[in-house]
Amino acid sequence: MLDFPNAKINLGLYITSKRPDGFHNLQSCFYPVKWCDALEILPSKEERFDITGLSVPGKLETNLCYKAYKLLQQDFKLPPVHMHLHKVIPMGAGxxxxxxxxxxxxxxxxxxxxxxxxxxxxxxxxxxLGSDCAFFVRNKPVVVSEKGDIFQPVALDLKGYSCVIVHPGIHISTAEAYGNVVPEEPSCGMEILLKQEVPVWKNILENDFEKVLFPKYPELPKVKEKLYDAGAAYASMTGSGSAVFGLFKGDAPTDLVFPNHYIVWQGLF
Incomplete structure (x- = not known):
């Protein structure tokens, strides 16, 4: 059986407090985009896991696909499977x-x-398996809270907009991103912010990680500025970085040029 796991972007991201368990509480909006990996799983005589496309570091036992299979196998008599993951979505990109x-x-x-x-x-x-894994079960826009795993459906439709996502080849670990962030409650709730017109978001919808990571990685604010210069209605880093996206009314410009080692994806919602 073949399917295509897709990416998401964060529309706003606020780190609100440090939790007793060491995690952070946050507020954000997760929105699915059509940038996809490919994943095929078939019954097999023996367990087999292949990865093609982008390199995925780490041992098999730490791979989230394999861990998901083993998690279900604890409760169900699953036979051996052959999993083939073709990796397209860059890692450490948010x-x-x-x-x-x-x-x-x-x-x-x-x-x-x-x-x-x-x-x-x-x-x-x-x-x-992970704080934001559950989002991809229903794969619909939600406002998230707590560790990023508590969801509230949101009536938000970006149909008519296109998205350009730029990954500058920088891998930012979650630990690095959270290491210097200062938690603070936002002045306004996510639901209220998202009700504003998309061009208004430029002045009101923020990603707290930009304050920490933009000074350290000057390539990131340059990408954001370039997207705005090209006519983006809204641009932001997504998640804990390092990908930066721009939302364009209608089709995105076709003449955007970035360095060759950057990975760029664009598509309509």
Whole structure:
């Protein structure tokens, strides 16, 4: 069975407090985009896991797809499988690619072996794999809170806009991003901010990680400025970086040029 795990962008991201468990509480809006990996899972005589495309560091046991398979195998008699992940979404970019791969593994296994798990149950499994994994079970725009795993549906539709995502080849770990951020409650709730017109977001919708990471990585604010210069209605870093995206009314410009080592994706919502 073949499916295509997609990325997400963050529309605003506020780190509101440090939790007793060492994590941080946050507020943000997750919005799915059509930049996708490819994931195929088939029954097999023995366990096999192949990765093509972008290089994925780490041992098999730490891969989120493999961990998702083993998590379900604890509760169900799953046979061996052959998993093939073709990695396209860059890692350490704030796009949730690894989390999406994990959630789609759960979704595929659920269909492939007729486990009959509903979305709520799949989300509970996904939360055991990572804070934002559960988002990709339903894969619809939500306002998120707490660790990024509590969801509130939001009536937000970016149809008619195109998105340009630029990854400058910088890998930013979650630990690095959170290391110097200063938690602070936002002056206004996410739902109120998102009700404003998209061009207004430029002045009101922020990503707290930009304050920490832009001075350290000057390439990032340059990308954001270039997107605005090209006519973006709104531009921001997504997640904890390092990808920066721009939202354009209608089609995005075709003459945007970035250094060759940057990965650039664009598409309509």
């Amino acid at each position: 796009l949730g690619g690894g989390s999406s791969d994990a959630a789609f593994t759960l979704r595929i296994l659920n269909k492939l072996f007729e486990l009959d798990l509903n979305a709520d149950t799949l989300e509970e499994y996904a939360r055991k």
